[in-house]
């Protein structure tokens with residue numbers, strides 16, 4: 065540490081003292097209750113010292129402080145909302161007020177190119193334009209149908225890879241295979257390109273690193289200290305360069321293909337017709353509030369990465385938890401298998417229409433979303449101006465964090481919430497549960513209101529199709545000497561700490 069660093073440290077400590085005195089007087093401002101923090105760092109040190117993921121700390125604090133509480137994390141104030149009624153009031157009844165996002169850390173700003181992504185844009189014209197484009201161009205029912213071939217192509221590769229891995233190792237790794245397949249679908253939806261498995265793996269691993277680097281960290285809680293986080297900033301810029309290096313060639317190939325659809329694209333095979341790839345719509349978009357007329361390569365990389373990242377881990381996590389229960393509870397697996405065979409035959413293709421009509425499959429997936437919501441929090445929200453919730457003040461500069469996992473664990477809302485019982489969605493306490501939260505909040509795997517996941521239909525389709533195909537083709541068992549361990553850990557989504565391995569036995573040998 066040189067003299068300049070020391071001066072910066074002393075100066076920032078002084079500023080922090082001033083800020084602390086200022087924010088202590090804020091406590092009188094009717095904020096929700098919360099654990100008492102330490103000077104300067106607030107509750108941040110307590111969280112760090114616990115050496116556990118934030119979700120586990122919040123789980124305990126909820127028991128003590130109830131439906132709404134405050135945590136002071138360094139410079140940032142977090143209001144944590146946990147009850148069904150308050151979540152519904154904020155996200156649905158008063159949706160627009162709670163629909164914006166808090167400021168990004170300098171590291172996140174590098175990856176979001178100044179908040180030019182649907183998930184990070186402030187509630188306003190830029191967000192509206194990007195989100196409308198996503199809804200019209202990527203996930204409208206016609207486009208989903210048009211791109212059905214991408215899912216069929218990726219599923220064939222998936223089944224072949226599972227067969228190969230089972231032969232080589234005697235078991236398959238569920239998460240890594242599902243991630244790779246979903247990632248390949250989303251890359252093809254974004255760029256219209258069929259690329260090699262090695263290229264897909266490279267993109268997948270770079271984007272995973274981006275997600276880990278942009279997960280909340282010290283610089284988020286002490287933006288004032290940004291000048292001394294030079295090492296992290298440098299690492300973020302290096303990673304951003306890697307992200308650009310692996311995605312820009314796909315954008316350039318697509319541009320060439322759009323200009324000359326008979327020969328453009330170069331070495332990269334452009335498989336989607338002109339207009340069918342997400343990036344085609346982004347190239348024509350003129351969003352308000354951005355410099356220049358159109359989106360540049362930086363923004364295009366950010367917007368396509370967002371789709372790939374948002375849709376990969378969430379769906380793969382769901383598949384891993386669903387298969388955990390199917391290997392552990394063979395009678396559920398058999399009931400599901402019977403439904404699949406009843407609809408598609410032992411060896412027949414499973415269409416997207418088929419899965420829409422499989423009630424038990426829908427129930428297994430909903431029960432997985434309920435029992436293992438991929439994310440225990442929504443993305444951070446913020447209010448557009450100071451307001452009130454549950455009788456407390458919500459300041460305009462606070463992060464509002466919706467801890468949605470609690471509503472699916474609440475015994476007042478669910479019978480036997482710890483049990484995995486898909487049937488509850490057919491003729492039990494889950495029949496009326498609305499996953500969008502519009503009519504009331506009992507489970508919110510996709511959020512609710514203005515910021516509800518716009519990829520909900522597509523993500524659910526991926527999960528339904530892959531689960532149905534995997535159960536139709538194989539019988540799934542635990543690995544005898546390595547039984548599954550349901551311990552959770554946090555890795556962007558809440559995943560199995562020890563990834564699920566399963567033995568698969570072909571159900572129908574001619575397939």
Ligand code: HEM
Pocket residue numbers: 182183184195370371372374375376378379382438439441442443444508509510511512514515516517518519520522523524527
């Ligand atoms: C099982 C699959 C999925 C789950 C469980 C899921 C869950 C979520 C959740 C909880 C949010 C945050 C909502 C909030 O902050 O209030 C979200 C936002 C988002 N998701 Fe998904 N998602 C899934 C699949 C997808 C897919 C496949 C895509 C893209 C193709 C996608 C794109 C997005 C985007 C762009 C946002 C930001 C929305 C906004 O801020 O307006 N998601 N998702």
